[in-house]
Amino acid sequence: MDIVNEHREKCTQCGQCLEVCPRYEDLGLIESLYGYLEGKSEIEPDALFRCLTCGLCAGACPEELGIKMLISPARQKWVGEKGLSDRQTMVDPDAENNIFKKIAEMGEVSSYRDGPGSVVYFPGCAGTYINTNMAKATVALLNKAGVDYTVLSGLDYCCGAVSAGAGNPGPILRHGQKNIGEVRKRGAKVLITACPGCFKAFKDIYPKMFGNLDFEVLQVSQYLERLIEEGKLAPKTALINRVFYHDPCHLTRGMGVYREARNVLEKIPGTELANRTPENSACCGFGGGVRVNYPSESLSVASDRYRAAEKLGCEVIITNCGGCMQNLVEAGKDEKIEVFDLAEYLARAFGINVERDDRKMLEQVNRVYRLCISGYERVDSP
Ligand code: SF4
């Protein structure tokens, strides 16, 4: 049965998906998507591109449907008909207007140890060029734990998952097999990724496209938990904070990984975790292209995360994804609550404060958005 027929047959029009959706309110959207996917009617771009791809609708639907399952194929249809816009090619590693290429042209990019290693750390494009604190902290922790690691970083190894999410499967097809070969060439038994998108690429998409992998794939929270359990990392320095763990949509709802980061936080002396389950978790506003297509709305969704953390009496938000990190930092410029990446926070429990320049990071990303996207309007001066 095709997706439209399946949805139409099972959907009771109960509206529970829209009760949790941060972006849409009108049940008529479902009919519009049916019509567009069946080729019977056109659709407004807002109906497709306001979606954060957060997956909250699927989690709330009693029939296990939601709206995202219609929006994803509808976006692919749109791209097939109208072609890729610069908002989609900006994350294509081989495109002229790729944002990471532009950041690399602007200045120095950290390089890390490369060569043989039993563990490959994969910081992804975000960790390499934007959220460099994530990569620096993870590398510091791998050194601390005495791991035999190597790093596969930079645009040449872009996983392609974000492009695929934007309706452009080209980069996954071009890079997937090569990336798998690069991990094998280094002799790795384990690959650890920073971002949930890279994690999904290696854990889920690549095996479906290229066959089973002969190395284990873990997201960094899973590997950090393992290092703590094996006694290779024993956080000693007390970090006296009540913390809020912000669940990245594509990790928690997309891949079902949410306990490990919480377990890591609960092992840090002095740290009290306020939200021990992902119940009531919500999107940071970054995903699905919303950050570049609807900048001020995206940052307003991110601000809501501060209100949720505030309500639980937290002084710190911890996250575990480059996109979440970027949006929370940008929306939090005037907030009292601090934001840290999980590895960055754990590193502090070993007295390691990694270098981080939020102002420079925000200036750079807003600059490359303006350079790479026609008509992009910057919201605020970072
Ligand atoms: S929650 Fe599920 S069944 Fe209810 S309207 Fe939404 S998609 Fe249909």
Ligand code: SF4
């Ligand atoms: S994925 Fe998120 S933003 Fe998109 S329709 Fe579902 S709940 Fe709304």
